Amino acid sequence: MGQDKSMSDDTGGAVTEKDHDQSVNPSLLAQSSKGATYLILLQVGSRALTFVVNQILLRFLSPKLLGVSTQLELYSISVLFFARESLRVALQRQESTAVSLEAENIKTNHAGSPSTTQSNQAQEVVNLSYLALVLGLPLATVFASLYIRNADHVVLGTPAIHPSLYLYCLATVLELLSEPCFAIAQQQMLYGVRASAETLATFTRCLVTCGTVIWASKANLALGALPFAVGQMGYAIVLNLVYLSRLDIFNADKAHSLLIKPIVPSSSALLLDRFSLPRLNLAFTIYAQSIFKHLLTSGDSFLIAAFTSLESQGAYTLAANYGGLVARVVFQPIEETSRSLFGRLLHQPVSSTDKTRAGSATATRQQVDQAATYLRFVLRFYVLICTLAVAIGPSFSPLLLRIIAGSRWSDSEAPSVLAAYCYYIPLLAVNGILEAFVSAAATLEELHVQSAWMIAFSAAFVGTGFLLLNVWDQGAQGLVVANAVNMLCRIAWSWQFVEGHLRRRGARLNFAAMLPSVGTMMYACGTAWYLSRVKLVLGGSLWQLGQGVAAAGSCGLVTLALERAFLVECYRMLRPSQEPRESRRKAL
Numbered sequence: 001m002g003q004d005k006s007m008s009d010d011t012g013g014a015v016t017e018k019d020h021d022q023s024v025n026p027s028l029l030a031q032s033s034k035g036a037t038y039l040i041l042l043q044v045g046s047r048a049l050t051f052v053v054n055q056i057l058l059r060f061l062s063p064k065l066l067g068v069s070t071q072l073e074l075y076s077i078s079v080l081f082f083a084r085e086s087l088r089v090a091l092q093r094q095e096s097t098a099v100s101l102e103a104e105n106i107k108t109n110h111a112g113s114p115s116t117t118q119s120n121q122a123q124e125v126v127n128l129s130y131l132a133l134v135l136g137l138p139l140a141t142v143f144a145s146l147y148i149r150n151a152d153h154v155v156l157g158t159p160a161i162h163p164s165l166y167l168y169c170l171a172t173v174l175e176l177l178s179e180p181c182f183a184i185a186q187q188q189m190l191y192g193v194r195a196s197a198e199t200l201a202t203f204t205r206c207l208v209t210c211g212t213v214i215w216a217s218k219a220n221l222a223l224g225a226l227p228f229a230v231g232q233m234g235y236a237i238v239l240n241l242v243y244l245s246r247l248d249i250f251n252a253d254k255a256h257s258l259l260i261k262p263i264v265p266s267s268s269a270l271l272l273d274r275f276s277l278p279r280l281n282l283a284f285t286i287y288a289q290s291i292f293k294h295l296l297t298s299g300d301s302f303l304i305a306a307f308t309s310l311e312s313q314g315a316y317t318l319a320a321n322y323g324g325l326v327a328r329v330v331f332q333p334i335e336e337t338s339r340s341l342f343g344r345l346l347h348q349p350v351s352s353t354d355k356t357r358a359g360s361a362t363a364t365r366q367q368v369d370q371a372a373t374y375l376r377f378v379l380r381f382y383v384l385i386c387t388l389a390v391a392i393g394p395s396f397s398p399l400l401l402r403i404i405a406g407s408r409w410s411d412s413e414a415p416s417v418l419a420a421y422c423y424y425i426p427l428l429a430v431n432g433i434l435e436a437f438v439s440a441a442a443t444l445e446e447l448h449v450q451s452a453w454m455i456a457f458s459a460a461f462v463g464t465g466f467l468l469l470n471v472w473d474q475g476a477q478g479l480v481v482a483n484a485v486n487m488l489c490r491i492a493w494s495w496q497f498v499e500g501h502l503r504r505r506g507a508r509l510n511f512a513a514m515l516p517s518v519g520t521m522m523y524a525c526g527t528a529w530y531l532s533r534v535k536l537v538l539g540g541s542l543w544q545l546g547q548g549v550a551a552a553g554s555c556g557l558v559t560l561a562l563e564r565a566f567l568v569e570c571y572r573m574l575r576p577s578q579e580p581r582e583s584r585r586k587a588l
Helices: 002-009 017-022 027-057 063-091 116-129 131-150 161-176 179-187 191-218 226-250 277-297 299-307 310-345 365-405 414-441 444-471 475-503 518-533 542-562 564-574 581-587
Strands: none
Touching (some): 116 277, 131 161, 299 444
16 A cells, blocks of 8 residues: 555655644644534435425425425525625635634633634634625515516415515524624534534424424415425524524633624734725635636536426436435535635635735645645545445446336436436535635635636536537436536646645645555456446346345445555544543533
């Protein structure tokens, strides 16, 4: 396993005990790993609970009411996305000299109170997070007005449609009120606080929605989508209450306020003594970029609607929903926590003109090495998972689709589209972690360059999609290929940015160190070839099914055996031997 050793040697990223006092505390990596675990469990738990609730609601609601509730949920999601996502990304770039309050003692001055620098950083995060509410109020009003104005007569005829929309609007604004708490939890890596708040809020939403629907059914009341609106209101209220109660414990010494207040003294440029101008510029740039990404993400819907049949549209939607589930449940939490970690390790001046804090804000060589080492480990871990997915997924996806969706879908082009999606998922994963690095390390000027390149990538996506769908008539599979081309372009740009950023700071990213061992790749290729020759169908030969399961299982076991050294090294890196338990006891 010579590759495993090279991963520590390539960038000098292995921090020795001698250098420990000068490097970033390794508990940062442990907190990031723990945070990803929390968020993955949160995704799995919330989706499982939502599935159970939906099965209960199907017995009491008509498809029309479920459709209206879906539209109202989309309204809320749209307001939240455009109001807060860019701010969340920008605030994760916030410099923080302290490790999590859960993981390390708060740095104190000679008087024993939290340092002014850390207090100002926390207050800066709180102040900026209120901009989400400032954006959310007009967005909620405008989107609600547009929804009512453009809704058809069937939607407008739904009982209590106006009160339902108003409640969704109020619940969305209340959810935005929790942004200061969310920002503080992210800055101080209090992932347990976030997980508990969102879990209890989700449970409350499901309980209130189900209870209201069942009560209305027994009372013969026509409430329309109002139960969903009441459930969403319960979610927002509980979210705020849990955040406030939990964060009050960690802020017992009142080092910062959850209200907007002046930041004095401060070495950065401030607007009204409260808002960091460099962070505002960064947030506006990311905001414009997020809108563009959102439109690009929705571009496949426009292409497939314009150039394919309804059957192909349905097959692609089903494949994207099931295939994207892995990305949303597993890769998205890792990407989110990694962005926060990179934001701490790679804090840079936001723009070339923001040099007042360059001396203190520029990441040290050891921090850059640690970020590079972490990125390599995550990428190699992704490659291992994706190697198994590509080897096993295309052969098993038609069988799983028949079990889950039934024979109607298995006789369509959906199985072949889902099999093609298995090759696309690895690109989603790699692009996600690379763009997390870019969003944490790029200056304002570099983000502008990325936005310009994304325009070119979108043109490549549209052109490829037009050729595959309209000229060569490849159907839904052609759209998967077009998406893959777009993702490869984004990966190529992010890769060259990451390599250049690390090289300028004396580190590097070794591509060979991210590949699995030769034995792993050869066995995965052999498994893929073997499974392609075994016809796996539901109700078919048990012998063939057993062969397929045995081949897939052996591939997993062989991978674990051949990559054992790397997996052990991952565990040791993410779980340092000495945990800062003293501060944890104080926090609790």
